[in-house]
Amino acid sequence: MTTVAAATTAMTSTITRVDTIDPSEDTMTSHEAAAYLGKPLWKIGTLRAQGELRAVRRVNTRAMRYRRADLDDYLDRQRRDTSRANPDPLLSMPEAAAYLNVSEREVWRLRERRLVETVKVGRHVRVRRSVLDAYTGLTRKRAAADAADPLLNVAEAAVYMNVPERMVYRLRYAGELAAVRCGRILKFRRSVLEKYLVDRSTPARAA
Incomplete structure (x- = not known):
């Protein structure tokens, strides 16, 4: 009975022992810590009771908080343990x-x-x-x-070729320019426009 009482007292002291910190330290509330670790809120209390996380309090406040550095250390330990297991x-x-x-x-x-x-x-x-x-x-x-080789919209393709936008549409519907449809927007690879221009270039006369 004495052993059980001692163990209970030790656990209680572990749970209730909270350091006081300066308000300038980077800390989080229990809800923020749960979101940061990707765990339910009740799990934060369990981890604190098991000694996996250490709670702190700001001066003149009773709300428990958790240092970001301590949370990062916990995540690093979890990743190492997980990597060994799987x-x-x-x-x-x-x-x-x-x-x-x-x-x-x-x-x-x-x-x-x-x-x-x-x-x-x-x-x-x-x-x-x-x-x-x-x-x-x-x-x-x-x-x-x-x-x-970026994707250019119709306006950018028109600027690249120095033609009106309607000419770009005309070439596309005539099958002379291959387009990529991104939802409802037409786009053209710069290499496609360059190939079209090269194929229709007039070679200079040799001197």
């Missing part, structure tokens, strides 16, 4: 959003457009980290391709 872990949507540094809504949008493959585990949707790595690699390749 080299290609399944990530939740909030974790996938944090991994890609985008909003969670953007991850759902990528799933709806079938740009990333997801796995359904019961009611939970998960994404393999390798799938996200493949997606980011593809986007980097596309970005490099677009930088080297």
Whole structure:
């Protein structure tokens, strides 16, 4: 009985021991910490009780907060542990959003457009980290391709060729310029416009 009481006292002291910090320190509320870690709010209290997270309080306040550095340390530990257990872990949507540094809504949008493959585990949707790595690699390749051979809208194509916009439309509908449809917008690869100009260039007469 004495042992149980001692253990309970030790746990209580662990839970209630909170450091006081300066207001200038970078900290988060429990709700912000939960969103930052991609976990439900109740999990933050559990992690604090288990000693995984350390709570702090600002001077003259009672609300508990969490240092960003402590949260980052926790995430690093989790990543190391996960990597040892599974080299290609399944990530939740909030974790996938944090991994890609985008909003969670953007991850759902990528799933709806079938740009990333997801796995359904019961009611939970998960994404393999390798799938996200493949997606980011593809986007980097596309970005490099677009930088080297950008897509121009009708107005930009007209400026590039120094013709009116209606001429660009006329050439497109005549099948002389290949266009890419981005939703309702027509765009043209700069290389396509250059090829059209080169094919219709008149060679200079030799001197």
